Amino acid sequence: MDNALTSSGMKKSFGRSLLYTLPMFLITFMFMTGGRPDFSRPASALAMVVTFLLVNILYFLMHYTGKTDKLRAILFIIFALSLSFTLINNMLETRNSMSFSQADILECKIPFCHLVIPMMILPAAFTNSIIFPGSIIGGFANIASMVVLWLVATLVLGRGFCSWGCFYGGWDDGFSRIRKKPAIKKISEIWKWMPFAVLIMVSLTAALSLIPTYCDWICPFKAVTEFEQVTSVESATKAVIFVSLFAGLVVVLPVLTRKRTQCSFLCPLGAINTVSNKVTPFTIKIDKKACTECFKCVEVCPLFALSTEGIKEGKVSVFCSKCGKCVDACSKNAIHFGIKGVPSGTMKNFSRNLFLFVSFLFMSVFSAGSIINSLQSLLNLIF
Amino acid sequence: MQKKELMTDSLILGLSSGSSCLVTCGMVMFPYLMAGSAGVKRIAIDLSLFLLTRLVIYFILATLAWYFGQALFSNQVVRNVVPGILYIVFAVMLVWYSISKNRNQECPAKIVKTVNNHRLVPIFLGIVNSLGFCPALFIILTKGATQGTLIQSYIAFLAFFIGSSIWFLPLPLAGKIRKKEVLKTIGILATGLAGIIFMIKGITNLIGGIING
Numbered sequence: 001m002d003n004a005l006t007s008s009g010m011k012k013s014f015g016r017s018l019l020y021t022l023p024m025f026l027i028t029f030m031f032m033t034g035g036r037p038d039f040s041r042p043a044s045a046l047a048m049v050v051t052f053l054l055v056n057i058l059y060f061l062m063h064y065t066g067k068t069d070k071l072r073a074i075l076f077i078i079f080a081l082s083l084s085f086t087l088i089n090n091m092l093e094t095r096n097s098m099s100f101s102q103a104d105i106l107e108c109k110i111p112f113c114h115l116v117i118p119m120m121i122l123p124a125a126f127t128n129s130i131i132f133p134g135s136i137i138g139g140f141a142n143i144a145s146m147v148v149l150w151l152v153a154t155l156v157l158g159r160g161f162c163s164w165g166c167f168y169g170g171w172d173d174g175f176s177r178i179r180k181k182p183a184i185k186k187i188s189e190i191w192k193w194m195p196f197a198v199l200i201m202v203s204l205t206a207a208l209s210l211i212p213t214y215c216d217w218i219c220p221f222k223a224v225t226e227f228e229q230v231t232s233v234e235s236a237t238k239a240v241i242f243v244s245l246f247a248g249l250v251v252v253l254p255v256l257t258r259k260r261t262q263c264s265f266l267c268p269l270g271a272i273n274t275v276s277n278k279v280t281p282f283t284i285k286i287d288k289k290a291c292t293e294c295f296k297c298v299e300v301c302p303l304f305a306l307s308t309e310g311i312k313e314g315k316v317s318v319f320c321s322k323c324g325k326c327v328d329a330c331s332k333n334a335i336h337f338g339i340k341g342v343p344s345g346t347m348k349n350f351s352r353n354l355f356l357f358v359s360f361l362f363m364s365v366f367s368a369g370s371i372i373n374s375l376q377s378l379l380n381l382i383f
Numbered sequence: 384m385q386k387k388e389l390m391t392d393s394l395i396l397g398l399s400s401g402s403s404c405l406v407t408c409g410m411v412m413f414p415y416l417m418a419g420s421a422g423v424k425r426i427a428i429d430l431s432l433f434l435l436t437r438l439v440i441y442f443i444l445a446t447l448a449w450y451f452g453q454a455l456f457s458n459q460v461v462r463n464v465v466p467g468i469l470y471i472v473f474a475v476m477l478v479w480y481s482i483s484k485n486r487n488q489e490c491p492a493k494i495v496k497t498v499n500n501h502r503l504v505p506i507f508l509g510i511v512n513s514l515g516f517c518p519a520l521f522i523i524l525t526k527g528a529t530q531g532t533l534i535q536s537y538i539a540f541l542a543f544f545i546g547s548s549i550w551f552l553p554l555p556l557a558g559k560i561r562k563k564e565v566l567k568t569i570g571i572l573a574t575g576l577a578g579i580i581f582m583i584k585g586i587t588n589l590i591g592g593i594i595n596g
Contacts, residue, residue: 190568197572201395201580204546209391217580233591237583 010066068324080170158280285338397546399577400519436509452528470585477578
C-alpha cells in the first residue's frame with residue numbers, strides 16, 4: 001500500500017500526526033528542561049516555551065501536511081539568525097567588540113565552528129596539534145563538542161548536515177527564497193566542483209602554514225560573526241573579502257538564482273559532506289515508474305544535485321542535502337526519501353518518517369540552545 | 384617574507400601550476416610515460432626521471448631569478464611596488480587561463496612527439512614542462528627574484544615543485560581513474576582560485592608597498 005502513494009500520500013490525520021510528534025515532544029522537553037522546567041526567571045521560561053512549541057509544531061505540521069522543505073527551512077533559518085545573534089551577543093558581552101585581537105588568539109578564546117574541520121585534519125594527523133585558537137573542552141563553542149556533533153551528524157545524515165545541521169546554511173537558504181522566480185536561470189554546473197578545489201587549497205595551505213587559511217582569508221560568515229581587528233592593509237583586505245563574499249554568495253546570488261550559492265560554490269566542508277553521502281543510510285530516491293519527467297525537481301533543487309539526465313536514469317547525485325524541496329515539488333510523489341538497500345518506490349512513508357525523526361531531532365537539539373538564548377536576550381532587551 | 388608564508392604561497396602556486404600542466408599536457412605526456420609494457424617499475428622510473436628533471440630545472444631557475452632579482456630590485460621603492468604589479472598581471476593571466484576555452488592548444492609538451500629515443504622522453508618532458516612559461520611560473524620567478532637570500536629562493540621553488548608534482552603522482556593510475564573529467568574540472572577551478580588568491584596578494588602588496596614606500 002505504501003508503494004502506491006499519491007501526491008497527498010504523505011499527509012496524516014490530526015491524531016496520527018500527534019502520535020508521531022509525541023517522541024519528539026518528549027525528547028525535546030527532556031533536552032530543553034532537563035526534566036525539571038524552571039519558571040523562576042520569566043524571560044528564560046518564556047523563551048524556552050516558545051522554542052519548545054516552535055520545534056514541536058513544525059514537526060507536527062511536517063506529518064500533518066506531508067510537506068518537508070518549507071517547515072524545515074523555518075527552523076533552519078531561525079537557527080542561522082539566532083546563532084549569529086548569540087555569537088555576536090556573546091562577543092559583545094565578553095570583549096565589547098565583534099572583532100578579535102591578538103590577545104584573544106593567544107588565550108584561545110575564538111569560538112569554534114565546523115567549517116574549520118577540513119583544515120584541522122592534516123595538521124592534526126602530522127603534528128598532533130589543533131591549528132585553531134579555541135578552547136578544546138569547555139567554554140562557548142568548544143572544539144571537541146563541535147567536532148563530535150559534526151562527525152555523528154555527517155555519518156548519519158551525510159550532506160544532510162548542510163540542510164539540517166549547519167548553522168550557516170540558513171543564511172543563503174533564506175535569501176534563496178526571497179524571489180518567487182529566479183532572475184538568473186542558467187548556471188554552469190562546473191561551479192559545483194569549486195568546493196573541492198577550495199578544499200584542496202585550504203587543506204594543503206593550512207597543513208603547511210598551520211593557520212586555518214579558510215577562516216583567515218575566505219569565510220563569508222566572518223561578516224556576521226567575528227573578524228580580525230583591522231590594523232593593517234592585510235586585515236583590511238581580509239575584511240573586504242569577507243563582506244564581499246557574504247554579499248555576493250550569501251545574499252545577492254541566492255536571491256537572483258534561488259540557489260544556495262555559498263553552499264554550492266564555496267564551502268569546503270560541503271565537499272567533505274558530499275563525499276560522506278556515499279556512506280550515509282539515508283538518501284533520496286526516484287521511482288521511475290511514477291516519474292513523468294516534468295523535471296520540476298531539477299528546477300527547484302538548491303544545490304545542483306539533480307539533472308535531467310540523472311532523473312531519466314533514476315539517479316540523484318551525491319550533492320544532495322536531503323532538504324526535501326524536490327520531494328515537495330513532485331506532484332506524483334516519484335521522488336522520495338529512501339533508505340539505501342531498499343528499492344526505490346517502496347517504503348516511502350516509513351523512510352520519510354525515519355529520516356525526519358533523526359534529522360529534525362538533530363536540528364532541534366542542536367538549535368534549541370541558541371534560539372532560547374537569542375529569544376531570552378531579545379526579551380531582556382524589550383522589557 | 385616569513386619562511387612559512389613563503390612556502391605556503393609557493394605551494395599554492397605549485398598546485399595551480401601542476402593542475403594546469405596536467406590539464407594541458409597530461410594527455411600528451413600520458414601515452415609517452417605509459418608506452419610499452421607499462422610495468423609499475425618502468426612507470427615509476429620514468430616518472431622519477433621526469434620529476435627529477437623538473438626539480439633540477441627549478442633550482443637553476445631559482446638561482447637565476449635570485450641573481451637577476453638582486454640587480455633589478457635593489458631599489459626599495461621598486462622592491463615594494465613592482466612585485467605587487469607583477470603578481471596582479473600574472474594572477475590575471477592565471478585566472479584567464481582557467482576560464483579560457485583554448486587552453487588545450489597551449490601545451491608546450493606537444494614538442495615531445497619529435498623525440499624518438501624513448502629513454503630520453505621523461506627527461507625531455509621534464510625540461511619542456513618546467514620551462515613552459517605559464518603565469519604561475521612567472522609569479523614564482525618574481526617571488527624568487529625578490530627574496531633576500533638564495534636559500535629563500537630555493538625554498539620557494541622547492542615548495543612550488545612539491546605543489547606542482549602532487550598532480551603528477553596519480554598519473555600512472557590515470558588509466559584506472561574513472562572520473563577524469565571531474566579531476567580536470569577541479570584542477571582548472573583550483574588554478575583559477577590560485578589566480579584570485581595571488582591577485583588579492585598582489586593588490587595587498589601593492590597598496591602596502593605604496594603606503595610604506
